[in-house]
Amino acid sequence: MAALLTIAEGKKDKNGDNKTVRYIKECEQMGIRILPPDINKSKDSWTPIRYDEPKDGYIGEIRFGLSSISGFSSKTVENILLGQPYDSVQELIEKTDPSKVDRTKIISLIKAGAFDSIDPNRNKLLREFLKNRNEDYSEIPERTNKSHIIQYERELLGMSISVRSRWETIEDGKENIQFTGHLLRIDPFIAKKTGIEHCRITLQTAEDEIQCMVFNREWMQFKPYAIVGMKVTFKGKKSDDKLLVNYIQIHSE
Known part of the structure; x- marks a missing residue:
C-alpha cells in the first residue's frame, strides 16, 4: 500500500476525487494506521512499519513521506533528510539551506505535524517561529485545538490524519x-x-x-x-x- 500511495500522489480518479485520500481510507479499513509526517522519522516517500503482533486493532503503520506535503520539492526534501535528526525548529533552520527550506516550508512542516514529537502544540511553535522573525503572530491562538489540526492537515496533507472530525x-x-x-x-x-x-x-x-x-x-x-x-x-x-x-x-x- 505504501507503493500505491506513492504512485497515487497528485492524481485523481475518474470521479475527480483524490486517489491518495481514497487509498488512505482503504488502508484504515485494512487495519493499517496512517501516521502524519515526522521531522526525524519520515523519509522522502511513504514508509511502511510492520507489527510483529496487532496493536490496538492495527496490523501495521504507514508514515507520510515529506515529499507528500503540499508544495515540497525533491530539493527541499533532500535538504531536510540530509540534516536529520533535529531537536527543534531552530535546529532545522540552522542545519538547512534557506533557499530550499524557506519560511513557507517551515510553517508547512509545523502545521502538518512534523514537529509533534518535539512539541504537539503547533500554534505555539508557529507563534515562536514568527516571533523570532519579528513578524506579527497575534492572530494565531496560543493553543492548538482539533479544528486547527483538521484545517492544517487538510490544507497540507489532503485530509486530516491526526484527528477525525465528527462527520468522519x-x-x-x-x-x-x-x-x-x-x-x-x-x-x-x-x-x-x-x-x-x-x-x-x-x-x-x-x-x-x-x-x-x-x-x-x-x-x-x-x-x-x-x-x-x-x-x-x-x-x-x-x-x-x-x-x-x-x-x-x-x-x-
Missing part, C-alpha cells in the same frame, strides 16, 4: 444525523432519466465541507430561500460520504 467518525448508512453550517456551494441539476430537478449542496461546518444531496421535494421547498453563505441545519442519512438531506432548518443570524 459517523458510519456510512447512519440515519437521523444533523449538521449546522453555512452554504458554501449550491448546484441544482436535472436528473437525465426523470427530468426532475435536485440539488447538490456543500455545507461548510466548523470542521468539514460536507457534500449534501437535496432531492426534489425538499429542494423545491428550500430553493426560493437558498443563498450561498446562509446558515442552515441539515438532517438526513450518510451514504457514500454524502448527506442525503430530508430536513432543512434555516437560521437567522
Whole structure:
C-alpha cells in the first residue's frame, strides 16, 4: 500500500476525487494506521512499519513521506533528510539551506505535524517561529485545538490524519444525523432519466465541507430561500460520504 500511495500522489480518479485520500481510507479499513509526517522519522516517500503482533486493532503503520506535503520539492526534501535528526525548529533552520527550506516550508512542516514529537502544540511553535522573525503572530491562538489540526492537515496533507472530525467518525448508512453550517456551494441539476430537478449542496461546518444531496421535494421547498453563505441545519442519512438531506432548518443570524 505504501507503493500505491506513492504512485497515487497528485492524481485523481475518474470521479475527480483524490486517489491518495481514497487509498488512505482503504488502508484504515485494512487495519493499517496512517501516521502524519515526522521531522526525524519520515523519509522522502511513504514508509511502511510492520507489527510483529496487532496493536490496538492495527496490523501495521504507514508514515507520510515529506515529499507528500503540499508544495515540497525533491530539493527541499533532500535538504531536510540530509540534516536529520533535529531537536527543534531552530535546529532545522540552522542545519538547512534557506533557499530550499524557506519560511513557507517551515510553517508547512509545523502545521502538518512534523514537529509533534518535539512539541504537539503547533500554534505555539508557529507563534515562536514568527516571533523570532519579528513578524506579527497575534492572530494565531496560543493553543492548538482539533479544528486547527483538521484545517492544517487538510490544507497540507489532503485530509486530516491526526484527528477525525465528527462527520468522519459517523458510519456510512447512519440515519437521523444533523449538521449546522453555512452554504458554501449550491448546484441544482436535472436528473437525465426523470427530468426532475435536485440539488447538490456543500455545507461548510466548523470542521468539514460536507457534500449534501437535496432531492426534489425538499429542494423545491428550500430553493426560493437558498443563498450561498446562509446558515442552515441539515438532517438526513450518510451514504457514500454524502448527506442525503430530508430536513432543512434555516437560521437567522
